[in-house]
Amino acid sequence: MREKLPTIGLYILPQPENTTEYISIPNIKNSKVAPFGYKLNEEDNYIFDPIPEELNALQEAKKYLKQYSSRKVAAWLTNVTGRSITHTGLLKRIKHEGTNKRKAQIFRQWARRLEKALEFAKKYEKTTGYKEEKKLKAQINGARSIC
DSSP: OGGGSOOOOOOOOOOOOOOOOOOOEEOTTOOSSOOTTEEEOSSOTTEEEEOHHHHHHHHHHHHHTTTSOHHHHHHHHHHHHSSOOOHHHHHHHHHHHHHHHHHHHHHHHHHHHHHHHHHHHHHHHTSHHHHHHHHHHHHHHHHHHHO
């Protein structure tokens, strides 16, 4: 079986390209240490500014985790960016990004359901029974205020 597999040899990981635009994120816990790919804003301590080179390298590292071990990818990421990250820190970062992505999808789904419910509510408000009910309540309240 081993004789059938081709020899791959030494492979050097390609360098990341700057292709996307990133936004600042809030520093909710008022942390002194910024997460990998971000730095503290000099003017406002409650905002982390993105470092595009590190974030692009992190995107590439996600792809490489499918092929290489987390230790090797973390070492590559440290060499490319000059900022240290452990293999466990890398795995935690990627896990939390996945969690946040799923949460965002759920909230978007809830928003779509809410919009649908509001459309149904508007449709039912336009029916004659709803308006008459409102008029009757207004008349009853008016009659009570006179008495």
